Every structure is written in C-alpha cells, then in structure tokens.
Amino acid sequence: MSESSATWYGRTALLSRPPIVSVTQLAARLSAQGADLIDLGQAIVGMQPPAVAIQAAHAALDSPSAHIYSPDPGLPDLREALADHLRTRKHVACPSGAHVMVTCGANQAFANALFAVTRPGDDVITFGPGYFDHDYTIAMAGCRKLEVPLVVDGRSFRFDMEAVRGAFTPQTRCVVLVSPGNPTGAVASEAFLRELTDHCRSRDVWVISDETYDLLTYQGVRHVSPAEIAGFDRVALVGTFSKLLAVAGWRIGYLAGSPELIEEAFKVQDALVICAPVPLQHAVIEALPSLDDYVAQVRQELACRRQALIDALDGFAGAQLRIPDGATFGLARLISGADDVAFCEDMVRRTGVVAVPGSAFGPLGAGHIRLSFGNQTAARIAEAGRRIRAWSQATT
Secondary structure (H helix, E strand, O other): OOHHHHOOOOHHHHOOOOOHHHHHHHHHHHHHOOOOOEEOOOOOOOOOOOHHHHHHHHHHOOOHHHHOOOOOOOOHHHHHHHHHHHHHHOOOOOOOHHHEEEEOHHHHHHHHHHHHHOOOOOEEEEEEOOOHHHHHHHHHOOOEEEEEEOEEEOOEEEOOHHHHHHHOOOOEEEEEEEOOOOOOOOOOOHHHHHHHHHHHHHOOOEEEEEOOOOOOEOOOOOOOOHHHHHOOOOEEEEEEOOOOOOOHHHOOEEEEOOHHHHHHHHHHHHHHOOOOOHHHHHHHHHHHHHHHHHHHHHHHHHHHHHHHHHHHHOOOOOEEEEOOOEOOEEEEEEOOOOOHHHHHHHHHHHHOEEOEEHHHHOHHHOOEEEEEOOOOOHHHHHHHHHHHHHHHHHOO
16 A cells, blocks of 8 residues: 555555455466466355255346345344254244344345444454454454464364453453354354353353354254354344355345344445345245255265365375365465465466465464365365375475
C-alpha cells in the first residue's frame, strides 16, 4: 500500500492479503500458458451436486417469488427444514425454525454471530493453525484474537483444554471452534467439548462453532457439535451446504442459536446482504430429504481420495502429512523447515501441483503446506504424488 493511500484506508489497512494469493496467481499464469496443473489447493468437494438440487434451482427461476427478497432470516420452509436437519442428523435440540437463519455461506453466518455477541475490545480465543477468514472478521469487529496452538499427537492434531483455560482473560467474550478444522482436519472429541462448554458457560463466554465439514469425517470418527452437548446456551452453530452438497458457489449456509441471538444476527445480515439467494434457498429445501444418501456417496469417495493423498506422500522425504480425521485436506510439515510460500511457488513451477502455504493460516501454520484431496480424483492425486517424488529425487 502506498503512503498516500494509507491515509484514507480504514480498518482494512491493518489486514494483509494471505500468502495464498501469490501461489494462486502464479498457478493462473501457468495454466494460461497450457501447463497441466493438479490443484490440491482449493478446499472444495469437486463432485457433481445432487440432480434434485440443480433441477429445483432451475425450476425456482420460473417463479416470480425467486426474483424478490426473501425475509432476512430466510424462507420459513427452509428454516423449519434446517431445524429438522439439526435434530435428526446432528442430534441438536432445535425446537423450531425460530432458532435458525439462512445466510450467504458459513462466512456470513460467522460474521453475523461474532458481531452479535462481541464488542470492540473483547478477546476472542481461536485455535491455530486456523482459518484466516475468521481472523479477518475478528479484526474488523475490533476484537483481539488469542490463538491457542493445536497439539501434535502422533501424526494428527488435537485440541488441548488446558491451553484453552490458560488463554482466558477477563476480556474473553467467545471461543471460536472449527471442527473438523481448517487447515488441519482435526476433530474435537466429545470429552474436550464437554469441558469447553462447561468452562465457557461458567464464565458467561460464548462458543461459536463453525461446522462446515461436520458430516465429512472418516474411519469411525463422528463429529459432535457443542450444541448437541449444551444446547444453545451461549452456543452459536455455523453451518453450510457448500461442501455437503458440493455447491460452494451457491453461498447457502445457516446460523443456529437461541431466538435472541438470531434476532440480533438479523441486524448484521440486513446491513450486509439482506438475504441469501432465493432460488438456491428453494433448491436446498428440495435437496435436504435426500441429503443422507448423497453425503454417504461423497464421504465414500472422499475417503478414497484421502487415502490416495496419504499414499501419494508416502516416500516423500520433504513433507510429513498430519492425518486428517475430517474435512477435505491435510496439513503437511516441511521437514527441511523451508519457507512454505517459496516451497509452494517452486512446487507449482516444477511439478504443476498446487498447494496452499501453511503460513496463510497464521504463524502456527508456517513451515507447512495444506493439500486438499477434495478437488481431484484419486488417480490425479496419485499422479501428483509421482510428480512430487520425481521432483524430490531430482533435487537430492
């Protein structure tokens, strides 16, 4: 930023663009030149959305009601369907649609919740390495982030309650939990969640739980929501269908909590977006009844792709993958301690494999790279592994 422009920029001047930008721009240039890239960077589910959702979106466009605002908190039928989704699939006691609002994805739901429960100057506890968009929202809310490191336990990450207790200050207003985590794929245990919710309730502190990858877990691991344990007593639940229905571009998510929280969150949403895309709200209503079958197919395919990533890095001396229990990616530690941004830039030049620098997820992610298995077939992930190993052997 130039010195002159810094005089008129406001709170965004305190934020830096994540290191992912340089890698994605380099990848775009190479792709335009005809390079055969294997994108293990995007944290998306690279599969076809369910046909019923696409058909419903098309049909909704023919209705005049699709071209006007819905109520700020979403279509009443969708709010009730989401309440049923929480009860039946996530074991959350959600009495009615009054406890749910429809948002433009999980990021919107998170912003709604954070602005509703915090004041400028509050402390917000997060876990690191963590999701950088949350950091931006916390900073723009005028709050201070206190990051608790995840613990490396064998080849996985886990959440540490003692570290959480040590991070509390008199100004702590909320704890932000992402489970399964981004970029780690770590899943919080039920025992940890019971301790966390008890500790927070005893201090009148909120838990904002981002559950973007909730139903995408592997090898018998089950995601548990803090709201399953504590209800909506100082718990705000953030969800989305970007991954569960493979519709990241649709921007349909939700916020669940007490009716009082939802009422406050309306104010934030009305100021920023008013409502989520109406035709796509109709599409989610139609897709929800068959969600279980679709998610089962997605999870089975993702499990194959996850194993392909584990196998792809087997024998690669340059990085050690931390095994994810959920989500669509894993974090790998660079054995050499190399600069992760430079490593990713060199890797895309030399191999055509795109990854995300770990430093995009904060200082605790430095020296790592995030590799997504959701965006490529198992065969393409295996090809990425062959390219990476050949590059490693050629440089040693």
